[in-house]
Amino acid sequence: MQTFQRSVTVNGERFERTVEPRLLLSDFLRHELGLTGTHVGCEHGICGACSVLFDGQPARSCLMFAAQAHEHEIVTVEGLGTIENLHPVQQAFREAHGLQCGFCTPGILTTVTAFLERNPNPDENEIREAISGNLCRCTGYQHIVDAVKLAAKKLQAQE
Amino acid sequence: MKIEGEYTFDGPRETLWALVRDPDALAACVPGMQKVEKVSATEFTGEIVVRIGPLGGSFSGRVLISDEVPPVSCALTVEGLGKIGFAKGVGRIEMQEAPEGKTLMKYSGEAQIGGKVASVGQRLFDTVSKSMIKQGLDKLNDILKARAA
Amino acid sequence: MDRKYIGKRVVRNEDPRLLTGQAQFVDDVQFPGMLHAAFLRSEYAHARVLKVDVSKAREYPGVVAVFTAEDMGRDWFPGPPLVSPPPTVKDVIFHSRRQVPLVKDKVRHAGEAVAVVIAESRYIAEDAAEQIEVEYEPLEVVLDLEKALAADSPRVHDDLESNLAAQLFQKKGDYEAARKEAEVVIKRRIVIERGAAAAMENRGIVAQWDAKGRHLTVWDTTQAPIPIRNGLAARLGLSESQVRVIAPFIGGGFGPKIMMFYPEEMLIPWVAMKLNRPVKWIEDRRENFYATTQERGxxxxxxxxxxxxxxxxxxxxxxxxxxxxxxxxxxxxxxxxxxxxxxxxxxxxxxxxxxxxxxxxxxxxxxxxxxxxxxxxxxxxxxxxxxxxxxxxxxxxxxxxxxxxxxxxxxxxxxxxxxxxxxxxxxxxxxxxxxxxxxxxxxxxxxxxxxxxxxxxxxxxxxxxxxxxxxxxGPYEGARVTVETSGRVNVATGIGTQGQGHFTSFAQVVAEQIGIKVSDVRVTTGDTSEFHWGTGTFASRGAVVAGNAVHAASSIVRGKILKLASKVLGAPEAELELEDGQVRIADIPQKSVSLGELAALANPLRGAVEPGTEPGLESTAYFGPxxxxxxxxxxxxxxxxxxxxxxxxxxxxxxxxxxxxxxxxxxxxxxxxxxxxxxxxxxxxxxxxxxxxxxxxxxxxxxxxxxxxxxxxxxxxxxxxxxxxxxxxxxxxxxxxxxxxxxxxxxxxxxxxxxxxxxxxxxxxxxxxxxxxxxxxxxx
Missing domain, CATH: 3.30.365.10 (Aldehyde oxidase/xanthine dehydrogenase, molybdopterin binding domain)
Structure with a gap:
């Protein structure tokens, strides 16, 4: 099969890889780069678990090919914060119990991080709208909404 | 799933009757049809490439014609099998002579689908099949007009 | 009762890993040389399987093996009943028919697995599965519940006289008599249809066979790792101690992740042993809709x-x-x-x-x-x-x-x-x-x-x-609570966790007894090498049954701590209090000993362990309601x-x-x-x-x-x-x-x-x- 030489920046680190044209970006991140924090829930762009930041914008990595990421910048959940030093959005999700099984969480964290940059002081409806493309089967979304509100406060306090 | 409709052709019934038995004409008019082979006067086999929303793939299939009353009506049995599922159908076509040398075709049938085509494509199957029928009949009409001319 | 840890809005111990992408789910398990499985599933809901031709799939580049029911030989047999039929109820009818690893004679639902392809990548396995040719003879399907039980219905299981799987009558009092006295009687038909559990994580299994060590390790998205371990051992002719089943972080369960066994759960470990290579299968979302169980109809x-x-x-x-x-x-x-x-x-x-x-x-x-x-x-x-x-x-x-x-x-x-x-x-x-x-x-x-x-x-x-x-x-769950020399506490239980927060709520139960920070209690669930006995997470029983087992074990450990501390501090047990990882004399708080020190003293390197005592500050306890x-x-x-x-x-x-x-x-x-x-x-x-x-x-x-x-x-x-x-x-x-x-x-x-x-x-x-x-x- 034909392959492409591709270079992509993920979480600030540059990677050069040879990829098959049909390799999905989600599989590339998870299996080629070992960044298994990005989860795959539906493989057809509905659930949002695989969302990453693509040049700063939330994007479904299951709907993109790795080859399309050439010379682009990607941030995954691993690029937000660390266990010892959680990102304010991650910290807010912990405090507000914004996750249960945690499977959809990485996609929600990346989506929310970009959302709060665009809208630092959202109301409840705006938050619900912003996360409506991310399905969660555990939380009923309420604590996620609370977490986003708390995250907005934390980020504003930081500035 | 039910398929039903009618179409008015700009040409005489006999020519149309012959046309729907002509493998070359069928291959030309059915969207995505790769080839049609005439096995006997009442049996055709063929290969068709279909796209339904996110799904795409080729089906190999067979058409059996029965219950013929030339040039008025016949029954069709269609079977298709491909990597993305299967489709089966039974239907009837009826042709009536219409004013000004035209022909009115009425068609009705019942289709059954399975596999990916059903589980993922069902929502779109109806629309896709309608649009394919429309395209096919338009094309057939063009051929008919050319031949009748 | 005044409680210090139980009943508090404590943030969860497991969250930092989940929030940073550092929590391991089954699909995150990777090994060099790992093979990938894809299933060929029936497109018909009811059909006789006349012929399965896998020859093209076997020749497909990158394919290592293809298995059909036939290829399994004597290893092909249906799964065990997960929940045994009721023994105690009068006049109950129950016909047990269990799912099979791969379809042999006929397909009984759309999506039932007919063959499995094992290849170097999932992409190849799926391509090759498309090369398998199956000849079916479609049969009339059984769907409507009333018609299914009619005498002239086609049968799902040919060896049964009808589609009746079970029948049970239960009563209390005398309804007919009550009806006669009633002033209002209303009768209706109510129809309830199926839905899906649709956990965000689909199912998945990774199996690794260590041929030299004769040991099988299985990562499984199951709610019941211990029964899966026991069943796998029995199926594969291994001792239970030769099989380790790990249910790591699970992306939601909601019921269907407890099934003993799913066809894939029976097959993937078998294939890993057969090929002596690690094998992974991860269900895709479409498979989840017709290969994972549903309910409500x-x-x-x-x-x-x-x-x-x-x-x-x-x-x-x-x-x-x-x-x-x-x-x-x-x-x-x-x-x-x-x-x-x-x-x-x-x-x-x-x-x-x-x-x-x-x-x-x-x-x-x-x-x-x-x-x-x-x-x-x-x-x-x-x-x-x-x-x-x-x-x-x-x-x-x-x-x-x-x-x-x-x-x-x-x-x-x-x-x-x-x-x-x-x-x-x-x-x-x-x-x-x-x-x-x-x-x-x-x-x-x-x-x-x-x-x-x-x-x-x-x-x-x-x-x-x-x-x-x-x-x-019931029947029961168990837990082991151990105070380690670091002063932290380790807890192990046999149930699995799918997001319910057991790592935290169980830690709170321990903290209540032992007086230690919730974050200093490490809880392990869902790993059969950590705890040998148990049933699983179902019927809203985690906090009740496992929670009380954790409580029972912590109470015993508390007793051991007090007994030893009483000796060390030279004060009666009644005067001691446990707080912040220390045992103190209530009136003289500066006189204290840490849990870590006590744990070390309880497990000495020299000296004599008194007869009738056990080393360590540890206890295993069970609870059965x-x-x-x-x-x-x-x-x-x-x-x-x-x-x-x-x-x-x-x-x-x-x-x-x-x-x-x-x-x-x-x-x-x-x-x-x-x-x-x-x-x-x-x-x-x-x-x-x-x-x-x-x-x-x-x-x-x-x-x-x-x-x-x-x-x-x-x-x-x-x-x-x-x-x-x-x-x-x-x-x-x-x-x-x-x-x-x-x-x-x-x-x-x-x-x-x-x-x-x-x-x-x-x-x-x-x-x-x-x-x-x-x-x-x-x-x-």
């Missing part, structure tokens, strides 16, 4: 008899339950339904017979609620019809029938899913109902707001639905319905819940919120559409609609605590509670909103289309 013929005051004199409910192609899960679901038809009401006369039908659908096993939502839907719908007939208020008719606080323990006089008498252990049901009514402002809404809004032309409705939830059944604890709750909501678009907007949603002692309100509320969201799906959005040939037509999230953040209302939760007398912590389960009354509540609210329309909701789930059709039928 039932048809009820129910009759309720009441007196003029709205008191229930008796209920008769005969129903058919759809078990799908096989019935490995026994009678759990229909028995749960039967047990919940009486709800939390004092009903003296009850008669119920269910029949279980085999159909050409995927196997039915419990999905969050497990038969309970159906039972509650049936009784609550009938009460709504009765209230209408009697011109009575919806809350009032319920209040008049609830079991009173002095009546506990209350005998329902039938057997439950554990095949033990259904006894409601404790509670204060009227108080919970009142709390819900007060929270939503029932009186004021009905008397003032609703009339005002209706005048403005708004179709607003209110509803209130109480429910019981039988939880925390006499019978299950029953939780109670009441949901209420206010909706606004648009009779043009059929959109239903939820304006308020309140939950009053009594699940006994609350371990962690934050986690508890999360469980309820999630349950309600699934319940709303079951009410209005999530229905699996099968066509007349048994093809599932909405097998994607584009077509099968999960509730998203914009449909979910904000939920207000109020707690009451009636501790269960059946366990020391006083806990009752809550995992499924949120989902149980929602469809009943939703139907009541929509009916109430469209008060001037003459229609009846007798189906679940409803849908905007379904509601439109109901309303149109009325105008015809």
């Amino acid at each position: 039932q048809v009820h013929d129910v009759e309720i008899a009441l007196d003029r005051d709205g008191r229930i004199l008796g209920i008769k409910d005969d129903f058919i339950h759809d078990t799908g192609a096989y019935d490995p899960y026994g009678l759990t679901i229909p028995i749960n339904t039967q047990c919940h038809v009486m709800g939390g009401y004092d009903i003296k006369n009850f008669s119920s017979e269910f029949r279980v039908a085999f159909t050409n659908r995927i196997i039915a096993t419990p999905v969050r609620g497990a038969g309970r939502p159906q039972g509650i839907f049936v009784i609550e719908r009938m009460l709504d019809l009765a209230a209408r007939e009697l011109g009575m208020d919806a809350a009032e008719i319920r209040r008049r029938n609830l079991i009173q606080p002095h009546a506990f323990p209350y005998q329902h006089e039938i057997v439950d899913q554990a095949f033990a008498p259904l006894v409601l252990d404790s509670g204060n049901y009227p108080a919970v109902l009142d709390k819900a009514l007060e929270m939503i402002g029932y009186e004021k809404f009905v008397k003032e707001e609703q009339p005002r809004l209706r005048k403005e032309g708004k179709y607003v409705g209110i509803a209130v639905a109480p429910f019981i939830e039988t939880t925390g059944i 006499q019978y299950g604890a029953t939780a109670f709750g009441t949901h209420a909501m206010i909706v606004e319905t648009d009779p043009e678009t059929m959109m239903v907007k939820i304006r308020r949603y309140v939950v009053a819940e009594d699940c006994g002692t609350v371990l962690n309100p934050l986690i508890l509320e999360g469980q309820i919120h999630g349950g309600v969201s699934m319940g709303l799906g079951n009410s209005y959005y999530e229905k699996l559409h099968y066509d007349e040939n048994g093809q599932l037509l909405n097998a994607s999230f584009a077509d099968y609609l999960l509730v998203s953040s914009t449909e979910m209302p904000r939920i207000e939760v109020g707690h009451l605590e009636t501790p269960s007398p059946l366990n020391e912590l006083g806990t009752k389960g809550v995992g499924e509670a949120g989902a149980i009354p929602v469809p009943a509540l939703f139907a009541q609210a929509v009916q109430n909103a469209l008060h001037d329309r003459d229609f009846e909701i007798l189906e679940m789930p409803l849908s905007p289309n379904g509601l439109f059709e109901l309303l149109n039928k009325e105008t015809e």
Whole structure:
């Protein structure tokens, strides 16, 4: 099969890889780069678990090919914060119990991080709208909404 | 799933009757049809490439014609099998002579689908099949007009 | 009792890993040389398999092996029954037919696995699976539940005389006699259709066989790792100690992740041993729709008899339950339904017979609620019809029938899913109902707001639905609690965790006894190398059964700590207190010894261990309840319905819940919120559409609609605590509670909103289309 030489920046680190044209970006991140924090829930762009930041914008990595990421910048959940030093959005999700099984969480964290940059002081409806493309089967979304509100406060306090 | 409709052709019934038995004409008019082979006067086999929303793939299939009353009506049995599922159908076509040398075709049938085509494509199957029928009949009409001319 | 850790809103221990992408899920397990599996699944729901030709797939570049049922030889045999049939109930009929690893003779549901391809990558495995040619002889399908049981129906299992899988009759009192005295008798047919659990993580298995060490390790998205380990060992001819099953972080369970065994669970470990290579299979979403179990399909013929005051004199409910192609899960679901038809009401006369039908659908096993939502839907719908007939208020008719606080323990006089008498252990049901009514402002809404809004032309409705939830059944769970020399505590238990927060709530239980920070307690669940005994996470039993085992083990460890500390500090045990990882003399806090030091002293390197003592500050303890604890709750909501678009907007949603002692309100509320969201799906959005040939037509999230953040209302939760007398912590389960009354509540609210329309909701789930059709039928 034909392959492409591709270079992509993920979480600030540059990677050069040879990829098959049909390799999905989600599989590339998870299996080629070992960044298994990005989860795959539906493989057809509905659930949002695989969302990453693509040049700063939330994007479904299951709907993109790795080859399309050439010379682009990607941030995954691993690029937000660390266990010892959680990102304010991650910290807010912990405090507000914004996750249960945690499977959809990485996609929600990346989506929310970009959302709060665009809208630092959202109301409840705006938050619900912003996360409506991310399905969660555990939380009923309420604590996620609370977490986003708390995250907005934390980020504003930081500035 | 039910398929039903009618179409008015700009040409005489006999020519149309012959046309729907002509493998070359069928291959030309059915969207995505790769080839049609005439096995006997009442049996055709063929290969068709279909796209339904996110799904795409080729089906190999067979058409059996029965219950013929030339040039008025016949029954069709269609079977298709491909990597993305299967489709089966039974239907009837009826042709009536219409004013000004035209022909009115009425068609009705019942289709059954399975596999990916059903589980993922069902929502779109109806629309896709309608649009394919429309395209096919338009094309057939063009051929008919050319031949009748 | 004054508690320091239990009952507090403690943030979760497991979150930092989950939040940073550092938590391991099954699909994250990677090995060099790992092979990948893809299944060829039947496109027909019912067909004889005439020929399977895998030759092209075997030759496909990158394919290592292809297996069919034939290729398995003597290793091909059906899975074991997961829940054994009931031994104790009189005149029960039960025909056990278990799922097979790969189809041999005929396909019994669309999606049943016919062959498995093992290749160097998943991409290749899927390509090669498409090269397999199967010749089927399609058979007439069995779908409709009534027709399935008719004498002339085609049969799902040819060796049985009919599609009857099971039959069970249970009664209490004398319904026929009660009916004669009744002033109101209402009879209806209620149809309930299937939905999917749709955990965000699909199923998956990784198996690794160490040929030299003769040891098999399996990572499995299961809710019951220990039974899977035991079953795998038996299947594969290994000792249980040669098999380790790890259920790591699991992306939601909701019931279907406990099945013993899924075909893939039987096959992947077998293949790994056969090929001596690690093998991974991860289900994709479409497979999840027709290879993972579903639930809820039932048809009820129910009759309720009441007196003029709205008191229930008796209920008769005969129903058919759809078990799908096989019935490995026994009678759990229909028995749960039967047990919940009486709800939390004092009903003296009850008669119920269910029949279980085999159909050409995927196997039915419990999905969050497990038969309970159906039972509650049936009784609550009938009460709504009765209230209408009697011109009575919806809350009032319920209040008049609830079991009173002095009546506990209350005998329902039938057997439950554990095949033990259904006894409601404790509670204060009227108080919970009142709390819900007060929270939503029932009186004021009905008397003032609703009339005002209706005048403005708004179709607003209110509803209130109480429910019981039988939880925390046996047989048992165990836990081991160990104080380590670091001063931290390690806890191991046999159940699995799928997001319920066990790493934190169990740590709170330990902290309460041992006086240590919750974050210093490390909990392991779901790893059979850490704990040998157990059953699994189901029936809302984690916090009850495993929680009490953790409590029992920590209490013993506390005793050991005090005994040793008393010696070290030279003070009587009664004068000691445990706090912040230290044991102190209460009056002289500066005289203390740390738990770490005590742990080291308890496990000396030299000297003599006294006869009759054990080294270390450790204990293993078990808890098995006499019978299950029953939780109670009441949901209420206010909706606004648009009779043009059929959109239903939820304006308020309140939950009053009594699940006994609350371990962690934050986690508890999360469980309820999630349950309600699934319940709303079951009410209005999530229905699996099968066509007349048994093809599932909405097998994607584009077509099968999960509730998203914009449909979910904000939920207000109020707690009451009636501790269960059946366990020391006083806990009752809550995992499924949120989902149980929602469809009943939703139907009541929509009916109430469209008060001037003459229609009846007798189906679940409803849908905007379904509601439109109901309303149109009325105008015809």
